[in-house]
Amino acid sequence: xxxxxxxxxxxxxxxxxxxxxxxxxxxxxxxxxxxxxxxxxxxxxxxxxxxxxxxxxxxxxxxxxxxxxxxxxxxxxxxxxxxxxxxxxxxxxxxxxxxxxxxxxxxxxxxxxxxxxxxxxxxxxxxxxxxxxxxxxxxxxxxxxxxxxxxxxxxxxxxxxxxxxxxxxxxxxxxxxxxxxxxxxxxxxxxxxx
Amino acid sequence: xxxxxxxxxxxxxxxxxxxxxxxxxxxxxxxxxxxxxxxxxxxxxxxxxxxxxxxxxxxxxxxxxxxxxxxxxxxxxxxxxxxxxxxxxxxxxxxxxxxxxxxxxxxxxxxxxxxxxxxxxxxxxxxxxxxxxxxxx
Numbered sequence: 001x002x003x004x005x006x007x008x009x010x011x012x013x014x015x016x017x018x019x020x021x022x023x024x025x026x027x028x029x030x031x032x033x034x035x036x037x038x039x040x041x042x043x044x045x046x047x048x049x050x051x052x053x054x055x056x057x058x059x060x061x062x063x064x065x066x067x068x069x070x071x072x073x074x075x076x077x078x079x080x081x082x083x084x085x086x087x088x089x090x091x092x093x094x095x096x097x098x099x100x101x102x103x104x105x106x107x108x109x110x111x112x113x114x115x116x117x118x119x120x121x122x123x124x125x126x127x128x129x130x131x132x133x134x135x136x137x138x139x140x141x142x143x144x145x146x147x148x149x150x151x152x153x154x155x156x157x158x159x160x161x162x163x164x165x166x167x168x169x170x171x172x173x174x175x176x177x178x179x180x181x182x183x184x185x186x187x188x189x190x191x192x193x194x
Numbered sequence: 195x196x197x198x199x200x201x202x203x204x205x206x207x208x209x210x211x212x213x214x215x216x217x218x219x220x221x222x223x224x225x226x227x228x229x230x231x232x233x234x235x236x237x238x239x240x241x242x243x244x245x246x247x248x249x250x251x252x253x254x255x256x257x258x259x260x261x262x263x264x265x266x267x268x269x270x271x272x273x274x275x276x277x278x279x280x281x282x283x284x285x286x287x288x289x290x291x292x293x294x295x296x297x298x299x300x301x302x303x304x305x306x307x308x309x310x311x312x313x314x315x316x317x318x319x320x321x322x323x324x325x326x327x328x329x330x331x
Contacts, residue, residue, distance in 0.1 A: 178285030
């Protein structure tokens with residue numbers, strides 16, 4: 001199934017614009033039950049509040065009508081921010097810490113998955129290892145877990161390919177992110193014809 | 195003793211933000227600072243009508259996009275959002291940025307406080323993206 005990558009989508013498949021379209025209404029049953037939609041709504045609620053303030057200003061002073069490029073800039077940044085997902089804490093100390101966005105890590109995983117023949121990445125979630133999620137982390141000890149859903153070409157050796165992909169992802173996360181990949185859970189959810 | 199009185203100088207929040215941004219961009223592995231919605235709206239809130247009438251914000255990026263600085267009691271706290279080069283380990287780059295910024299702040303006479311770095315993107319450099327596919331391990 002071809003997915004238009006130009007449209008920002010949440011992990012549940014909904015587009016950011018769909019969430020934005022109903023931001024002024026109470027959350028739907030899906031949005032109540034979907035953590036990603038709830039996070040997106042929380043982020044977009046701040047944008048909605050800012051937009052309301054801008055509209056109020058415009059009503060009082062027409063010369064404050066913002067140029068469309070400003071609106072575009074805000075929406076571009078807002079979409080990018082929602083796409084980034086949560087920020088995973090990977091290092092903490094009394095003098096500050098380091099976080100890495102979920103999207104930054106998944107982009108590295110996509111590089112690894114898509115470069116493997118017969119594999120197409122579908123969805124990916126990363127999260128801190130539960131054992132260390134709330135503890136201070138010295139440098140180099142942070143770990144993450146990966147849940148990856150893929151489609152494979154018909155006739156692919158699934159166990160062999162999955163193991164190759166797992167090792168590849170572990171290597172890329174170590175080399176390009178600097179973290180330890182604990183569990184890498186791979187789900188083959190579909191086949192595609194070559 | 196000189197007859198000229200000493201001139202008092204104040205290290206401003208803006209100067210620290212400028213130094214932090216420059217220090218980060220000079221650190222190997224940092225591609226750019228990443229503007230966030232909070233940063234953009236703060237910039238608009240503090241700006242003037244000129245900001246609202248700007249015709250193309252992409253060609254006139256704010257110098258401190260991606261940098262938040264607070265100074266209190268001689269202590270400077272910095273929050274920085276960056277994008278890193280995929281050829282480098284992002285965590286190592288972020289640590290190097292933290293250390294360099296702390297050193298730079300100490301040169302101003304202020305005390306480096308909390309320095310928080312967020313890596314928001316890990317990418318190939320723009321020139322390499324078009325010509326080179328991701329390198330397999």
